[in-house]
Amino acid sequence: MRKVIKYFFLGLVLLLVFLSSALLAMRFAIQGREVRVPRLTGLTPAEAERVANSDGLVLSVESRFYSPSVPAGRIVSQSPAPDATVRRGWKIRVAASLGTQHAAVPNLIGQSQHAAGINVSRRGLEIGTVAAIHLPGATPDTVLAQSPPPDATDVTSPKVGLLVAAADSGQRYVMPSFVGKPLADANIALIQGGFTLGKVQTITGSDANAADSPGTILRQSPAAGQRVAAGATISFDVKK
Numbered sequence: 231m232r233k234v235i236k237y238f239f240l241g242l243v244l245l246l247v248f249l250s251s252a253l254l255a256m257r258f259a260i261q262g263r264e265v266r267v268p269r270l271t272g273l274t275p276a277e278a279e280r281v282a283n284s285d286g287l288v289l290s291v292e293s294r295f296y297s298p299s300v301p302a303g304r305i306v307s308q309s310p311a312p313d314a315t316v317r318r319g320w321k322i323r324v325a326a327s328l329g330t331q332h333a334a335v336p337n338l339i340g341q342s343q344h345a346a347g348i349n350v351s352r353r354g355l356e357i358g359t360v361a362a363i364h365l366p367g368a369t370p371d372t373v374l375a376q377s378p379p380p381d382a383t384d385v386t387s388p389k390v391g392l393l394v395a396a397a398d399s400g401q402r403y404v405m406p407s408f409v410g411k412p413l414a415d416a417n418i419a420l421i422q423g424g425f426t427l428g429k430v431q432t433i434t435g436s437d438a439n440a441a442d443s444p445g446t447i448l449r450q451s452p453a454a455g456q457r458v459a460a461g462a463t464i465s466f467d468v469k470k
Contacts, residue, residue: 263317263318264315264316264317264318265285265286265287265315265316265317265318266285266313266314266315267287267308267310267311267312267313267314267315267316267320267322268281268282268285268287268312269308269312269313270282270289270305270308270312270322270324271300271304271305271306271307271308271312272300272304272305273304273305274303274304274305275289275291275303275305275324275326278305278324282322285318286318286319287316287318287319287320287321287322288319288320288321288322289321289322289324290321290322290323290324291324291325291326292323292324292325293325293326293387294325294326294327294328294387294388295307295325295326295327295328295386295387295388296327296328296329296330296331296385296386296387296388297327297328297329297330297386298330300327300329301327301329302327302328302329303326303327303329304326304327305324305325305326305327306325306326306327307324307325308322308323308324308325309322309323309324310322328388331383331384331385333353333354333355333388334353334381334383335355335376335378335379335380335381335382335385335390336349336350336353336380337380337381338350338373338376338380338390338392339373339374339375339376339380340372340373341372341373342371342372342373343360343371343372343373343392343394344371346373346376346392350390354388355388355389355390356388356389356390357389357390357392358387358389358390358391358392359389359391359392360391360392360393360394361391361392361393361394362393362394362395362396363393363394363395363396364395364396364397365395368395369395370395370396370397371394371395371397372394372395373392373393373394374393374394374395375392375393376390376391376392376393377390377391378390402457402458402459402460403423403457403458403459403460403462404455404456404457404458405450405452405453405454405455405456405457405458405464406419406454407450407454407455408447408450408454408464408466409447409448409449409450409454410442410446410447411446411447412443412445412446412447413430413445413446413447413466413468414445416447416466420464424460424461425458425460425461425462425463425464426461426462426463426464427463427464427466428451428463428464428465428466429465429466430465430466430467430468431465431466431467431468432467432468432469432470433448433449433467433468433469433470434469434470442469443469444469444470445468445469446468446469447466447467447468448466448467448468448469449466449467450464450465450466450467451464451465451466452464
């Protein structure tokens with residue numbers, strides 16, 4: 231029995247030694263694949279790529295910015311930062327400098343999106359994010375606002391964001407006249423047309439025509455002839 235216990239503990243010790251050796255070897259193997267990120271700012275993209283590749287890293291130029299301190303065509307920023315520890319094959323994302331801003335930001339408001347794109351590219355700039363919003367009365371596809379604003383001189387990016395007018399995709403209807411009709415009949419017509427009955431106010435006295443029956447519509451909002459969207463809420467004044 232003592233021999234069995236002795237061999238059991240011996241095997242356990244050997245197993246622990248084996249596991250410790252394996253973990254230590256794995257740790258050295260992982261550390262052997264780790265490198266420190268070199269400093270790439272100030273280098274040209276070609277120079278930065280050679281430095282990165284020599285350490286087993288990959289360079290990716292992902293953006294461009296104006297910089298009064300870094301000459302055009304050189305790296306102005308990087309991620310991860312210099313001296314960070316990463317694994318071999320890691321992608322280093324960098325931004326290249328455009329030098330000091332020389333191109334004036336044009337006034338694009340009121341232009342079509344296509345014309346704004348041409349205007350921007352002629353100045354060596356780029357169209358950035360484009361958002362759309364429906365604005366009643368605005369011509370679809372025209373620029374309503376821009377960022378940076380016209381003639382800005384302290385921008386950092388060559389991209390100009392636009393807010394353009396979107397076309398009204400909702401179906402529109404011409405409001406019919408319900409004046410003189412019973413409220414019950416008008417309510418049925420609203421339901422069939424996909425509209426909503428809003429506030430109903432009863433009118434008495436001189437505002438009501440003596441010839442009208444109780445429940446007769448005297449006024450409506452929106453008024454007849456106005457254009458309304460599907461699902462609009464219609465309110466009435468009726469005779470008490």
